[in-house]
Amino acid sequence: MRKIIASLLVVLLLLASLAGCGGGGGATTENIIKVGVFEPVTGENGGGGFQEVLGIRYANTIYPTVEIDGETYTIQLVEVDNKSDKTEAVTAAQRLISEGVSVVIGSYGSGVSIAAGDIFAEGKVPAVGASCTNPQVTAGNDYYFRVCFLDPFQGTVMANYAIQNGAKTAAVITQLGDDYSSGLGAFFVQAFNRLGGEGSVVSEQQFQTNQTDFKAILTNIKALNPDVIFAPSSITTAPLIIKQARELGLTCPIMGGDTWENATIIENAGADAEGIVLSTFFDEEEPATDEAASFIAGFKEYLVQNGQEDIIPAVSALGYDAYLTVLEAIRQAGSTEGTAIRDALVGVEVVGVTGAISFDEIGDADKDMAFIKTVENGKFKFLMTVSVE
Amino acid sequence: MSSTILLQHTLTGISLGGAYALIAIGYTMVYGILRLINFAHGDIFMMAGYFMIFAMASMPWFIAIPLVMILTVMLGIAVEQVAYKPLRSAPRMSIMISAIGVSYLLQNLATYLFTALPRGYPEIPYLKKILHIGDVSASLVTIITPFLTVALTFLLIALINHTKLGMAMRAVSRDYETSQLMGIKINRVISATFAIGSLLAFIGSLLYFTDRMTVFPFSGTLPGLKCFVAAVLGGIGSIPGAVVGGFILGIGETVLVAMGYSTFSDAFTFAILIVMLLFRPTGLFGEKVTDKV
Numbered sequence: 001m002r003k004i005i006a007s008l009l010v011v012l013l014l015l016a017s018l019a020g021c022g023g024g025g026g027a028t029t030e031n032i033i034k035v036g037v038f039e040p041v042t043g044e045n046g047g048g049g050f051q052e053v054l055g056i057r058y059a060n061t062i063y064p065t066v067e068i069d070g071e072t073y074t075i076q077l078v079e080v081d082n083k084s085d086k087t088e089a090v091t092a093a094q095r096l097i098s099e100g101v102s103v104v105i106g107s108y109g110s111g112v113s114i115a116a117g118d119i120f121a122e123g124k125v126p127a128v129g130a131s132c133t134n135p136q137v138t139a140g141n142d143y144y145f146r147v148c149f150l151d152p153f154q155g156t157v158m159a160n161y162a163i164q165n166g167a168k169t170a171a172v173i174t175q176l177g178d179d180y181s182s183g184l185g186a187f188f189v190q191a192f193n194r195l196g197g198e199g200s201v202v203s204e205q206q207f208q209t210n211q212t213d214f215k216a217i218l219t220n221i222k223a224l225n226p227d228v229i230f231a232p233s234s235i236t237t238a239p240l241i242i243k244q245a246r247e248l249g250l251t252c253p254i255m256g257g258d259t260w261e262n263a264t265i266i267e268n269a270g271a272d273a274e275g276i277v278l279s280t281f282f283d284e285e286e287p288a289t290d291e292a293a294s295f296i297a298g299f300k301e302y303l304v305q306n307g308q309e310d311i312i313p314a315v316s317a318l319g320y321d322a323y324l325t326v327l328e329a330i331r332q333a334g335s336t337e338g339t340a341i342r343d344a345l346v347g348v349e350v351v352g353v354t355g356a357i358s359f360d361e362i363g364d365a366d367k368d369m370a371f372i373k374t375v376e377n378g379k380f381k382f383l384m385t386v387s388v389e
Numbered sequence: 390m391s392s393t394i395l396l397q398h399t400l401t402g403i404s405l406g407g408a409y410a411l412i413a414i415g416y417t418m419v420y421g422i423l424r425l426i427n428f429a430h431g432d433i434f435m436m437a438g439y440f441m442i443f444a445m446a447s448m449p450w451f452i453a454i455p456l457v458m459i460l461t462v463m464l465g466i467a468v469e470q471v472a473y474k475p476l477r478s479a480p481r482m483s484i485m486i487s488a489i490g491v492s493y494l495l496q497n498l499a500t501y502l503f504t505a506l507p508r509g510y511p512e513i514p515y516l517k518k519i520l521h522i523g524d525v526s527a528s529l530v531t532i533i534t535p536f537l538t539v540a541l542t543f544l545l546i547a548l549i550n551h552t553k554l555g556m557a558m559r560a561v562s563r564d565y566e567t568s569q570l571m572g573i574k575i576n577r578v579i580s581a582t583f584a585i586g587s588l589l590a591f592i593g594s595l596l597y598f599t600d601r602m603t604v605f606p607f608s609g610t611l612p613g614l615k616c617f618v619a620a621v622l623g624g625i626g627s628i629p630g631a632v633v634g635g636f637i638l639g640i641g642e643t644v645l646v647a648m649g650y651s652t653f654s655d656a657f658t659f660a661i662l663i664v665m666l667l668f669r670p671t672g673l674f675g676e677k678v679t680d681k682v
Binding site for chain 1: 391394397398401402405497500504505506507508509519521524526527528597600601602603605606607608610611612642643646647649651652654655
């Protein structure tokens, strides 16, 4: 019996290693440029990270090659899983460097991007973040760029929206130790207190990673009876907070950040998701550019092929844009060298699906517009665009 | 703090404690008999959640619940047979590492099979009905949980004290080599222990997830860890201890949050573990170990 199990395990191991190679060793041409995909596919952010990977993979099927000095190079994606964990992120980043990638895309989740930033800078490999919104990702790192807007902007947008809609008091719920959640929460608190006067934020509560019970936190908030709750959180946590809040009889609007634009939230929170408000990068009903129109049609099919719902998550669109940006930078650099690509990224201008992308001196995309959405009849509904100077 | 808020917090704390207690019993029983901390217990709890989602998708609840119960028990026994039984005579450390391995295996298997996106837990009729008593609102399951926990505990204690199987379990937990000599089939007793532990994990998962609605591959990690602390707090190996430990943790956490220290609620749990191990390693109800010469 034990022998059978042992041999079975060996076979499984072999299969696993074969499967591991399957993704990598496809192309046979001489000219290959490796692009690292640094995303969480497992762990807390595995779900959203995978959707971003899908956007990148799809972009790779649309633009599989790049011209460098008149020669055609095949772009080979090297995917690593940072497991939504800051320690794993460093190891994953080191693996990408040792694989010899020229440039990296990712990651979903700001914490892991910040953790891996130094590794990329030391390895002189530029990285282009797709949806990591915390300022610290690019600040002080010459090799990190990003194609999305930032948390200070997003926090201000949401605070503005809340005030405009008559909110006088707010409660904020954030995740302890998560750079995205606590960062965005802090910027919201700043903006809301500035706009509504000191003390407008009546309660700031924190919860732990993988926590599933929010009733105590929500009971505290209910006692203070705020006009609005701001709870930037991951897509695993958000439906729990929303459902438990409604169950406890909290009826005020609940708002979140860009992560919330995800079909799983509606699926899991069901009828309780009605009326939640969030800001995001992209709206599939209103393609901003020609690239967007063709992306929306093609990517929906791709999502269905991959067994996902045919609602395009904003992070997939950003993943696609990050890939386009990297592609253009490689073309302009005319080289597979990391430093050359970095220099090209500084001045690159691309029209992607989330709008025009160019970088400021810190490496952040010049974006000043956010889409505010809500949920109505089980679907995301575009409310308005907000820009802040 | 008004009385409604106080009542709401109390309800939350007791209900959370009840769910913790059910899982903690699983830890304590296995430890009592095998001297093994079954780290995979939290993940069996998580798998029970997934089983329920798929079962409820295609059949009514009165068929789904017994079916998933059987599946979870089978999973628990299978884990024991594959990962622990071959290591029966190995050093205790090897079994513990094997347990950690099983825990990771189940988590990653769930990620692979069901993706890391959270899935909604099905609503079981009656359980999810929301009751309003004055300003306090709670679902039926929140109120049932502590009562069910206490009832199950008494049932389990009766089983251990008054049945043949229970007697065998007590014997094995004292000294399993001697009990083997006395003619007790220890493998059968150990399997029964895992079966009961998994059964309680299933009931715990039913109550816990009905109240908290989504399951993802890491759903079992934090409850698992906390229930382990609850078991240590109560005196690992002791069933009433695990139940009391579960309630203390659930209520303690809720009280901290209610006082406005949500940041420290987990720190509290693990600080208790450290303090307990330092000053009273046998826990509240644990037996004092006397060295035999």
